[in-house]
Amino acid sequence: MSERPIPCSEAVRQLWHYLDNALSPEDQAKVDGHLAFCRRCCGELEFAKELQTFLASHAVEEIPSHVKERLERFVQEL
């Protein structure tokens, strides 16, 4: 019994949910099936991973020193 293949547009729409393991087992299998034969969507998947890593690398930014000093003083004066 073979699953009906899904088109690229549907596979791409689901890629981030796929990476998040947020799809149902059936939908996960459909995306797996699509990725098994579609090189372009494998590229989309790799790029989605790169974009996620890129976003996660921006979690902490430097606090301007004058703001940092004010906030530290604020904490100490609570």
Place this chain on the structure above:
Amino acid sequence: MAEEVGKGVGGTTTQKEAFEAMALSQLPRLYSLARRLVGDGAEDLVQECLMRAYRSFDSLSEPDASGRWLQAILVNIFRDGLRKDARRVVEVPVDDIDEFSLYRTIADEDPLPYSDSLHLDFLLAFGREDVYEVLNRLSEIYRVPLVLRYIHGFATKEVARMLQAPLGTVLARLHRGRKLFERELWTYAQETDLLQGSEAR
């Protein structure tokens, strides 16, 4: 408030000292989150968060989770502020963005012809301020779930709980938010000539 909570090498640690140590260690992450949520109002938001956290410090049962605890308080305050200003909520029709693929656009337009890793090099051309600017172009209803899920690493269910929104709504906004973010990355790169000189090595 100077309740004794433990003894270290140097003597007694009070609640106040424990809170101070915890809060100071979390300031960079807390401020980063606040800046992405409210921009210029970040300092006020962090201060409000610290005041509330100090008042309820006793309720923190797991010190290892203090970062998450503080961030959740900050998001709560932000969310309550959003409710008071419903005008800021702007939905974007999904058809407007669903067809856009940054991966394909980069491949088709080939903005870095000498690059061996075109897509990655495109992303690496964006500095911290560039990413901040691109995120700021998104409406709050898309930016906030995106920031919480993909920059600060909260699980999708946690994001839904923090924003008091149904999981399906958060998933839909994450999808649209990602599409909008991808499109704005491309638009921003074009408008600012960001890629000019990226290959000059």
